[in-house]
Every structure is written in structure tokens, then in C-alpha cells.
Amino acid sequence: MSEAIFYKLAALISVVALGWFVGRMRWLGQPEPGGNDPARVLSNAAFYLFVPALLFRTTARLELAALPWLTLAGFFIPVLGLIVAVYFWQRSRLRAGAPVARPSVQAITVSFGNTLQIGVPLAASVFGETGLAIHITVVSLHALTILSLLTLLVELDLAREQAEAQGSSLLSTLLATVRNTVIHPVVLPVLSGLVFNALGLRLPALLDEVLQLLGTAVVPLCLTLIGMSLAYYGWPAAWRSVVLLALLKLLLLPALVLGFAHGVLGVGGMPLAVIVMLAALPSGSNALIFAQRYRCEEGETTAAIVLSTLAFVLTAPLWLALLSWMKF
Template identity: 30%
Template sequence: MNITDHPVVASLTPVFILIALGYLAGRLKWIRESAVKDLSNLVFLLLIPALLFRTMSTVHVEALDLRPLLAYFLAALLLLGGSIFWRGFDRKSVVMALGGVFSNLVMIGITVVQLAYGKPALVTLLTIVSVHAIILLTVTTVVLEMAVASENRANGMEAPHLLTTTWMAFKSALIHPIPLPIVTGLLFAQTGWSLPMVVDKPLMLLGSAFGPIALVLVGVTMATTQLRGHLQSALWITASKNLLLPLMVGISAWAFGITGLPLTVMVVAAAMPMGANVFMFAQRYEVAQELTTASMVMSTGLALFTLTLVMLVMSWIN
């Protein structure tokens, strides 16, 4: 078989070509920084919800296997806790630990999984996506608020109530353009109805536009980021995100008896580069912002090699 015909290479090549084209467009200022926010809103508020709702609108709850959720988040939370313990308990440590476990499952993951493994694989992936932000971002918010409270007490300041902060974090993660269309799509599927053609066709067209635009935006973001001064720390975060998390998820899935396509999707999802939500946390808590951005760029750039490696290994195992 010609190397270019290998399923892994054939599915990943378009992904990285689109990211490279976005990088070129960013460097040449074809897409200016001021336009990136508007394009991001287009992707997150219109294209992604259309794709997620349409995909989940035919999935019946009784057919879902929830073991991948348990296995994936057991591994992710163990790595999150271990990373915080290793670096020490403060805001910077927590944000860096989140960078090592929070995957870009939407802007890159959905496109890669669909190209490589087809629509059936999206069911497993979107099951993880539906609670990915809710679990990881809520837990991280709680831990960050505990770190802030500890700093405030050390400085003689009053900290906000932890339960209030936790509830606000959970609510903002749930009422979000990612989990909301997944949940509503699942609820619609349980009615037994089918989407009328006049609704299904526009949703299909919007969903098909998501992948290319999202990947180009990833490249544009990379073009405006400098790695200088953060290489060593960014490399540690990238190693955790791109290699250690998929290894731990694979071991966890094996312990739960998960095999075949669900196992592959879980491990590949864990091997996706770092997601942009980590930078939002760095901004919100005013810590490690440049390091977080540099880590996201390095994680995405090196994913060309690490993600290819992980997908090849999974093709040999399965």
C-alpha cells in the first residue's frame, strides 16, 4: 500500500493542510486578528450546533455505551490531579495541569474522527464531548477558586463562597453551544420523529462547513503566537496532552473492557492537541497567559507527528 493511501495519512493530511493554509493566511494578514473573533462566533454559535444537533438527533439513549465516559474521565481527572500535585498547588499549576488534559475535541477532533472512522465513531466522540467541558472545566474552576481563596486568606482578603462559584461554573458549562445541541438532539431522537428535509438539509450544509472553517481558524491563531521564552514548559504540557493522556485513557479503557472502535475513538480523542478553553481560564485568572498560548500552538504543531503516531498504533491494535 502506498503511504499516502493509508487511512491514517489520508484522514490527517487534509486536516493539517487546512491548518497550514490558515497559518499562511494569518501570516499574510488575509485574515486579520480583528476578524478572528467574528469567525469564531460563526463556528461556535451556528456551525457547531447544527452539526452536533443533526448527528445526535438519530441516536437513541438505550444504544449509548457510557463506559467510555467513565474510563476517559477517570484517566483525565487522575492526570489533572497528579499534575497539580507534581507542580504545587497554585493558580499557575492548575492552569498548566488543565492544559495537559483538555483536548481540542470540537474544532479538530470532530473533523479528524469523522474523516478517519466515519459517522458511527462520532456517537462515541460526541458522548464524551457532551460532558467534556462540564466535567473538566467545573472541576478546574473549583480547584482554581480554592487556590485563589488560599491566596486571598494569605493576604488577609475575603474569598467568594465555593458553592456559589461551583454552581456558576456548572451552569455556564451546561448552557453552552457545545453540550446544549447534543442534549437537545438526544432528546429529539427519543421522540421517534425524523427531521423534515427542509430542516435537515440546511443543518447538513451548515455542519459540512464547520470542519474547514474551524481548521483554518486554528492555523490563523497559530500564526499570531510566539513561542519564545516558553519552550521548556510548553513542551512538558504538550507531552502530557498529546502522549501521556492517550496512554492513560487507553489503559483505563482496557481496564473497563472497552475494545474496537470505541477504544480507538477514546484514545484518539485524548491525543488531540490542547483546546482553546485553557487560554480562557488563564485570562480569567490572570496567570500563565503567554505560556498557555504557546503550549496550545506547540501542542497543535506537534500533533502532526504525535496524533499520526497514536492513530497508527491504534490501527495496529484494532
């Protein structure tokens, strides 16, 4: 692992540790029983303000005609396939009384990678400017694709649960799902950005500057949030699930991308190496924001993010060595 990536990892862990210290000292206040704790307040700020600004700006500026669709398919089809598999697996094991958002929360933990704080310096240092360009292209669709699918799944589960409690019809359940999915702080800015893009409009300079400024707050805020969540929620008592989530993210997902992209679609060379390493990244902080949005498995998700980030120091060289041995 290069020195640049090591320092990025060290900086990331340092900010998380700083967030933990702030939460441990309760500098931002005590959690309220049955109410909002400071970590959730920060999560809401990210979910309702900073992340939507980032997503809208990204989709509004996306050059759809120039996208490498074969490479994107080689990455996103296995990723979305794993999301669906984990979702239905966890849903089949869901016990009575358990939060219905759990399958979706676990699915995002094993699929949403840390593509910015770790992914960008990794791609730049290992693959150079050409590889970094491919990485950024995939990242431009990363959040909007994964978050949109999982928002649809979790909102459908919540609407179904509410319908069963109230005795509502199937039609009203579907209408509630569509409404809650579209009018959502993740999906709505994505759809708005795509419409803006399709109309051939350009962001005014002032609006673009405002959106960029808001978007830059996502990374430090989310890293601090991970540390604060550790302080408020603690480490989960059951480690088996946390370890499994980390292994699925670090080992199974990149293996699926490698097998599908190369074996089925015939993607090779640098594009293949870039998307395999992108899939091998540790879980990203958006998984925690998603968990806190639906008040489900915040402690487990936080632990999985931290564990996968630490373990990435060991798994990243293994994947790089395998790709080098396979001459990609």
C-alpha cells in the same frame, strides 16, 4: 500507514498552513491590543454558532438504546479519569496570578482527539465499515461528554475566583457555576438535544438541513483557526509543556484505554482496537476553541495540536503494530 490516511494528514496540515499564511499576511486584520484578534473572532463564530449546531443535531438524532455501553465505558472512563487527573495535577501546581482556566485547558488538550478529520479515514481504512460504525458511535458522545465535564470544571474555578474577589458565599458560587454551565454554548445545545431526543421528537427536514449545513463548517474553520493562531500567538517559549501534552495524548491515553477496556472490562476484538486507536489520535481543534473561549494558553494549545498531529505519523503505526501483535 495507509495512503488514504497519509493524504488526509497532508490535507489537514495544508489547511493549517493556509490559515497560518492568511494570519501571517494579516489579510483578516491586525490584532487589537486588549481586544479581539481575527483568530478569536473566528473562534467565537465556531463556539457560538457552528459547534452548537453540530452538537444539537448529534444529540437530537442519537439512538441511545442501540449504544454499545461496555465499549463506551472502556473508552470514556479512562478518558474522563485522565482529564480529572491532569486537571487536579495542574491545579495543584497553579501559581498565584496564573489563569485559573489553565488546568481545564491542559486537560482538554490531552483528552480531546481529532476524531473526524483523521479518525474517520483511519477507522474506515484499517477496520472497514464495521469498525467505522463503532468509531462513529463513540464520536457521537465524544464532544458532549468531554466538553460538558470540562465546562463544569472551568466554570467552577471561575466562579470560585470571582467569589473570592467579591467575598461571595458558597451558595452564590454554586448557583453561578450551575447557571454559567447550563447556559453555555456547548452544554445548552447538548441538554436541549437530549431533551428533544427523550421526548421522541424528530427534527423537521428544513431544520435538520440547516443544522447539518452549519455543522459542516466546523472542520475547515477550526483547521484554518489553528494556522491563524500560530501566526498571531507564535510558538511558546517553553517547549517542555507542549511535548508533555503531546506525549500524554499520543501514548498515555491509548495505553490507559487498552489496559482498562481489555484488562478490567474484558473488551476485545475489533471494538477494543477501534477505541484504542481513537484514543491514540492527536489533539483536536476543539481544544483550541476551548482555550480561546477562556483566553488561556492559546499558543501552547495550538503548538500541542500541531506537534501531536505531526508525531501521529510515527505513533499510529506503533499502536497498530502492537494491536496486531496482541491479535486484536
